[in-house]
Amino acid sequence: MKTGIFAAAGLATALMLTGCGQNDVKGKTGTDITAKSSAKDIGEAYVNEMTRIADALETVKDKKSAEKAAKTLNKAAEGLNAMQEELDNEAGSTKAMQVLASRAGELAEVQGRMMKEIMRIQTEHPELMDVLGDELNKIN
Template identity: 50%
Template sequence: MKYAALTAALLGGMMTLTGCGQGKVEGKDISASSSAGDIGDAYVAELTRIADALETVDDEASARSAATEIRKAADGLKNMEEELGGEVSGMKAMQIFGNNYEDLANAQMRMMTALTTLQAEHPELMDIIGEETDRLGQ
């Protein structure tokens, strides 16, 4: 199943930082010098954006709309990855995600539940969002 890689990549996000909220959280630029809290908030915000989008998919139009939102979140994650230089040390990751653990776990669970439901109930819609969800695992 091609979505297994996405699942693994998203769940692995707690140990490596693959980006955050298009470089902005509450009007602040996110960079390598940003606080762990701001970085974590941005990361969780993008995962929540993806979960929200996935949970709306029930027909072709909503799948296309969700794909657009997932693309925006993926671009934000990629931009932040570049800004922060990729992987973050284990200690920094604990600082980033420690205060956001519950929100992070909730967003990841929502994403996985939505993907599993879509695959089971509307596999034809997975083709529409598949290209964008595949970008998340890269």
């Protein structure tokens, strides 16, 4: 996540980290979101992009899988950035706060999965962080 309207979401959900679960990424993505999108659609897209990231990180076992995951991370980061650009105004900030309120549990779960996998990769395969590092920085 870049600094912006979803920074509060990252901070709030990082404080509520929970166990991991597996979700399919279906439905809206960040590139589907416009300034006129509903809070429900924004929430769906945000959770889907974050789930895409967590799912990709869970596949990292070796250099080949890390390279594949990096491509997925890049796509998710592009979706999150597109969403942020569309919502970078007062009305968008209000919708982002509605998303936080309505999807806090899901956001906490998916960010917990992400953190767990990043820690696993750093511990078990620190050399693979070089492959993932640039893409992870686009998300933070």
